[in-house]
Amino acid sequence: MTPAAELTAFAHRIGHDFARPELLVRAVTHSSISSSTRPDNQRLEFLGDRVLGLVMAEALLSADTAASEGQLAPRFNALVRKETCADVARQVDLGAVLKLGRSEMLSGGRRKQALLGDAMEAVIAAVYLDGGIEAAREMILRLWGARIETVEDDARDAKTSLQEWAQARGLAPPSYEEIARKGPDHAPVFTIRAQLATGESAEASAGAKRQAEQAAAKALLEKVEGQG
Incomplete structure (x- = not known):
């Protein structure tokens, strides 16, 4: 399968048809292979983290209208932490489409939690920039799915x-x-x-x-x- 076909298959897995596929390309490009003509995903990661936070805050408030801020905070942290983002990334096989430098590939970069978590946040930003907040919200809620319903258990430190x-x-x-x-x-x-x-x-x-x-x-x- 060609790289373009792999990205198309990945877009299908996350449920978003990109009008601007270059956004997805950037979202999966690690800094180890970036250049002046090939930007990495770090800025998208920054944005995606905020989009994820907004969607999860809304979802938690909607799911439990009586919860206090003290109850909501650990649930929120459990849903947006890097480990959870990496788990979702594995769920959609994000590692298979990551664009990495040779050293990162040789060191198992496609399986690294930090790289997967960062790239998942970047993908969220790419969907947000391509389709708006509704497209990002729909994707996040679908991919996080049951994690939101069972977050009370995950939030327990x-x-x-x-x-x-x-x-x-x-x-x-x-x-x-x-x-x-x-x-x-x-x-x-x-x-x-x-x-x-x-x-x-x-x-x-x-x-x-x-x-x-x-x-x-x-x-x-x-x-x-x-x-x-």
Whole structure:
């Protein structure tokens, strides 16, 4: 399949027919391959982040008319964070159409969370500039789909919840220890152990320490709550 055909197929996956296909080309162009005649997607990423934020804020307000600002904020953060954008990017196979420099391709750039998340925001901006806010809103709500309905679970910060669980039982805050690190420097995988003062522990691995800590905390919380 030619690059143009791949982009057409991608546009079909996200559900938008571009009147200005050059916007999509720019949205998938990483800075590692940009030039004076081939602009990268960083400016679009900046705009797309704001468009996503507006659409999600509206969706959350509409979904729960009684929620306070304190309840809405963590839900909003869960929906617009880079990890979620990267998950949506994987859902539509955005990595397959990314235009990357050789070094980024060799280092697994098509699978990198940061690159995928940034490019997804840039695609949102491209749709917004091509079709307006309604086109962008329709695409975002469709691609994010069930994530909006289940955001309460995603918004629950596992480390905070585990700490609250421990404090409610008179225990010291849980500890987090990096017990392994594998992979090359450009794509490390961290393994973290979360442990309570009573000895219960759980481990999890991820490409970033924060994510591994959250995953370990979630696993440990599920473990102790299940025992209870």
